[in-house]
Amino acid sequence: MMAPASEAELAALVADHHGRAAPLWLAGGGTRLRLPQAAALSTRALSGVVTYEPGELTLIARAGTPVAEIEALLASQGQALAFEPMDHRAILGTTGAPTVGGVVAANVSGPRRVLAGACRDHLLGVRFVDGRGRVIRNGGRVMKNVTGMDLGRLVAGSFGTLAVLTEVALKTLPLPEAQETLAFPGLDAAQAVALFSAALATPFEVSGAAFHAGTAWLRIEGLAAQVAYRRARLTALLRDHTPEVLDAAASRALWQGLRDVAHFAGEGALWRILVKPTDAPATAAALARLGGNASLDWGGGLIWYRGPGEPAQVRQAAGAGLAMLLRPSGDAPPLFPAEPPGVAAISAALRRTFDPAGILNPGLMEG
Numbered sequence: 006m007m008a009p010a011s012e013a014e015l016a017a018l019v020a021d022h023h024g025r026a027a028p029l030w031l032a033g034g035g036t037r038l039r040l041p042q043a044a045a046l047s048t049r050a051l052s053g054v055v056t057y058e059p060g061e062l063t064l065i066a067r068a069g070t071p072v073a074e075i076e077a078l079l080a081s082q083g084q085a086l087a088f089e090p091m092d093h094r095a096i097l098g099t100t101g102a103p104t105v106g107g108v109v110a111a112n113v114s115g116p117r118r119v120l121a122g123a124c125r126d127h128l129l130g131v132r133f134v135d136g137r138g139r140v141i142r143n144g145g146r147v148m149k150n151v152t153g154m155d156l157g158r159l160v161a162g163s164f165g166t167l168a169v170l171t172e173v174a175l176k177t178l179p180l181p182e183a184q185e186t187l188a189f190p191g192l193d194a195a196q197a198v199a200l201f202s203a204a205l206a207t208p209f210e211v212s213g214a215a216f217h218a219g220t221a222w223l224r225i226e227g228l229a230a231q232v233a234y235r236r237a238r239l240t241a242l243l244r245d246h247t248p249e250v251l252d253a254a255a256s257r258a259l260w261q262g263l264r265d266v267a268h269f270a271g272e273g274a275l276w277r278i279l280v281k282p283t284d285a286p287a288t289a290a291a292l293a294r295l296g297g298n299a300s301l302d303w304g305g306g307l308i309w310y311r312g313p314g315e316p317a318q319v320r321q322a323a324g325a326g327l328a329m330l331l332r333p334s335g336d337a338p339p340l341f342p343a344e345p346p347g348v349a350a351i352s353a354a355l356r357r358t359f360d361p362a363g364i365l366n367p368g369l370m371e372g
Contacts, residue, residue, distance in 0.1 A: 006032075008050040012132070012140060012171045015051070019169060019364075020138025026362045031165035033069060033107030036092070036099040038164070038331075038339055048106050051171055059084060062177045063129060068106025068170040075105055079177055087178040088124045089115030095270040097332055106170040112162030115264040116213040116224070119205060119304050121178070125161035132172035133160060136360025144174060159355070165366045167359040181226035185236055186213070186256040187248035189221040194301065195286035197221035200243060201304040202282065207242065209235040215263045217300035223248075224260060268300065269311045274334050276319055278308040280326035291322035316340060341370045 009015035022029050030045045032038075052069040059082040066075055072090060079085050090113040092103055107113075109131070114123040121127075130144025133156075143156040160168050189200060197216035204211050204223050213224030225235045240248060251259060262268065269275055280288050282305030289299045289308060297312010308326070310319065320328050320343070330340035344352060352370070356363065 006047050007045060008047045010050045012051065012134070015046075015048070015169060015171060016134045016138045016140050018046070018138075019134050019136065022364050023137050023362045027364060028367050029364050031110075031169055031366055033104030033110070034071065034101040036094050036097070036101050036103045037107050037111050037113070038097075046169070048169065048171065049102075049104060051106075052104075054078060055172065057082075059177075063174060064177055065130075065172060065174045066105050067172050068104060068109075070105050071102040072105055072108060073102065080180065083180050084177045085180045086127065086175065087117060087121040088127050089117040089121075089264060090124065091115045091264045091266070093265075096266050096275055098272075105173055105175075109157075109161050109173050110163065110165050110170055116215060116260055116302055119214055119306075120210060120212040125158045127176045128157040128161055128173065129176055130174035131157040131160055131170060133168035133170045135168045136362060136365050140171070141168070164370055166356060166370050167365065169365070181212075181228075183229040183232045184212075184224060184226040184253050184256050185232050186251040186259060187223045187225070187236065187239060187243075188251060189223075189243075189246045189248050191219060192216070192221050192246075193219070193286075194289040194299075194305075197301060198282055198285050198305040200246065203243060204239055205304050207239070209239055211239075213260055213263070214304040215260075215300070215302045216305075217263070217268055218298075222259065222263070224256060263300075263302065266300070266309050269298075269309055272334075273311050273332075274313070274330060275332035276308075276310040276323075276328055277331045278310060278319075278323045278326045278328045280306060280308060280323065282306045284324060284326065288323055288326055291324070292319070295319065295322060338369075 007018060009018055032047050034049060049069040051067040053067050054070060055065040057064045057078060090108045108124060109128060112124045132142045134140055194216060200221055201214040205214060211223050212226045215222050225232050285301055285305035285308060292299045292310045295312060295314040295318060297310055299308050299310045301308055316330060327342040329342055
């Protein structure tokens with residue numbers, strides 16, 4: 006596996022492959038996807054924090070920097086990545102260290118997305134090498150310096166099909182002083198989504214809304230007095246249900262497992278389905294008829310499904326939702342959602358612009 010030690014070396018390598026129209030399979034720590042062949046190019050040697058300004062709530066790091074290293078540095082200053090990126094190793098059976106470049110490339114966002122937004126919403130700027138081998142910088146160190154077209158939002162979630170990230174600038178936020186979770190057992194998916202809809206419509210800043218195996222959970226975070234107030238108000242609002250209250254330690258353990266979908270670790274096909282939250286109960290019911298199990302996150306906007314079903318069957322059950330086969334059975338590659346013709350034409354045009362020779366993760370994200 007090639008692991009360039011500098012951005013210049015990486016750019017020269019990509020330019021050479023562009024000239025020969027030779028494919029490049031990209032990986033950071035190799036933890037996010039099971040690719041159809043061993044990745045030929047890794048950014049893991051492009052590692053290290055370039056600058057961190059706690060007072061400005063900004064961090065710039067090279068793409069191969071381990072996420073754990075960044076989280077430890079931020080925690081030492083009472084800060085965190087508010088979008089709470091998940092760790093895919095448990096569900097994919099991968100090894101290695103997740104990298105910040107991989108997080109951005111896959112737009113990895115955890116349960117706090119319902120309050121804080123996705124990874125791309127915290128991205129201030131990027132440096133990357135395009136499919137021609139050109140080094141491009143876009144964005145700045147703070148939001149007010151971001152002018153022109155925001156290429157970071159375009160590259161985030163492109164899974165390395167448009168460019169090879171070399172450096173990312175991210176907004177950081179303070180760690181919450183306290184947290185609790187309200188657990189509501191004995192519910193079905195429809196009751197859980199109704200509960201989520203009521204709670205998320207309040208000003209009480211619910212930072213997690215998930216459901217699995219008959220229990221719905223709502224997380225509240227902030228200053229200790231705020232958490233106590235929000236708990237009391239939510240309990241009064243949802244008075245048709247009597248919640249159990251999980252303290253900070255139990256809450257943190259619960260949401261780490263929900264973030265990483267630990268309940269679906271192991272083998273078997275695993276789908277990630279994005280739906281309108283109001284469609285989640287019907288979609289979950291349709292998936293249950295296929296014979297598997299589903300869990301909800303993001304207030305019902307994200308469904309995880311483990312179980313049987315051909316791709317066409319799962320996509321039919323998903324309806325208007327976007328269904329990605331993240332963990333196929335056996336050694337098959339991941340299967341991305343099929344794009345409508347208009348969107349597919351735009352995607353193809355973008356790939357021709359950024360990677361005219363089609364060398365970066367060829368075939369990936371093509372449904």
